[in-house]
Amino acid sequence: MNLQEEDVTFFQRLHQFIYLDAPFAYEHCYQNRFKHYESFHKYLRKLEEKNYIQVFKNQMIPGCGRGSILTLGVEGLKLIQEVEGERQFSIHWSRELQVWYRHSILIAHVAFAFEEKAAEYGLVVKDYVQENRGYYQFGQSKKQDVIRPDGFLIVGPKNQNINFGLFLEMERSRGTKKVLQDKVERYTRFLERNDQREKYLYHIGAEAEVQEFLIVFVGASANTTQLTKNKLASLKPRKGELSSILRPGITIPVLLTTLDAITQDPFQDIYFHMHKANVDEKTGIVI
Numbered sequence: 001m002n003l004q005e006e007d008v009t010f011f012q013r014l015h016q017f018i019y020l021d022a023p024f025a026y027e028h029c030y031q032n033r034f035k036h037y038e039s040f041h042k043y044l045r046k047l048e049e050k051n052y053i054q055v056f057k058n059q060m061i062p063g064c065g066r067g068s069i070l071t072l073g074v075e076g077l078k079l080i081q082e083v084e085g086e087r088q089f090s091i092h093w094s095r096e097l098q099v100w101y102r103h104s105i106l107i108a109h110v111a112f113a114f115e116e117k118a119a120e121y122g123l124v125v126k127d128y129v130q131e132n133r134g135y136y137q138f139g140q141s142k143k144q145d146v147i148r149p150d151g152f153l154i155v156g157p158k159n160q161n162i163n164f165g166l167f168l169e170m171e172r173s174r175g176t177k178k179v180l181q182d183k184v185e186r187y188t189r190f191l192e193r194n195d196q197r198e199k200y201l202y203h204i205g206a207e208a209e210v211q212e213f214l215i216v217f218v219g220a221s222a223n224t225t226q227l228t229k230n231k232l233a234s235l236k237p238r239k240g241e242l243s244s245i246l247r248p249g250i251t252i253p254v255l256l257t258t259l260d261a262i263t264q265d266p267f268q269d270i271y272f273h274m275h276k277a278n279v280d281e282k283t284g285i286v287i
Helices: 005-017 022-030 037-049 074-083 101-121 177-191 194-204 222-233 259-264
Strands: 053-063 063-071 123-130 151-157 164-171 212-219 254-258 269-272
Touching: 005 022, 005 063, 005 074, 005 101, 005 123, 022 037, 022 063, 022 101, 037 053, 037 063, 053 101, 063 074, 101 123, 101 151, 101 164, 101 259, 164 222, 177 194, 177 212, 177 222, 212 222, 212 259, 222 254, 254 259
Parallel strands: 164 212, 212 254
Antiparallel strands: 053 063, 123 151, 151 164, 254 269
16 A cells, blocks of 8 residues: 555544544545545555554544544654654553543544644644653642643744743533642642743643743533633632632632634634633733
8 A cells, every 4th residue: 555645644643633523634644635525534444454544433422423443553653753753652552542532532633623723813723642652740749740731832033932832621521629729739839840841841842932821721512611711710719818728819820711712713812811800801822
C-alpha cells in the first residue's frame, strides 16, 4: 500500500490525540483528497485491513450521533516510530476503546481550532501535550501535588520566544464545587513555584518556553458552562469578606468558555475571566 503525505500526517494526529472521530478526521485531514465522505470511509477500511489504524464502529460521537472512532494500529505505530523516532502511545488504547475517548475527541477539536485560527492573529501553536504526557507531580503528595490537564497548548508569535501556555480542562458533566476547587488549588500551588514551571516544561519535552500560564475551563454545553461559572464564582470571597476555606479566592488566571465558542474561534472575546472582579464580562486571552 502506497501511503501519501496526508496519511502520515493523519497517523501523527492519531498519535497526538489518541482518538479522532471519522467525520472530524475527514474534514481536517482528507477533505482535499476525497470529494465525498463515502470514498474516505472506504479508504479507512483499507487502512484498517493493513493494520495502520483501528476502527471502533457505531460509537457515540459528541454532537454527531453514532459513527466510527479512529486510533492507531500496529503498523501505524511502527510508522510513527520511524518518522518521529519515538512513540508515546499504549497499544492497549488500540485494543480496547477507552471510556475517556469522548473527552479526548473534544480536546482534539479545541486544539485544532487553535491551530487553524492562530495564523489570523499572527500566532502559531508551538506545542500540544495530551493528558497522559501532561501529568506532573510537583510536590511530595501524589494526590494533592499533581496537575493533570486534559490538554496543554503553547501559543505565541512565530519566530519570537514570547508564549503563553494554556492548561485545558474540559467540563462535560456537572462537576462538584469541591472538584473544581481542588483543581484550582492544585494549579495555584504549582504556578506559585517558578522552579516547578520550568521543570514541568522540561518534563513534557516542551518545544518552546512559556512566559505566562492560564487555566481554561471549557464547558461542553451552555448549561454546563453556566454551572461551572457559578461554582467558580462561589470560590471568591464576598465583598468585605476575608478568604476562607470555603471561599479561598482565585489568584491565578482562570478562564471559562463554551465548547461551541472556542471551536469557532478561540482568539475572540469569548472568555469569562474568573480571577477578575467582573466575572460577567467576556474578553479575549490577555497576557
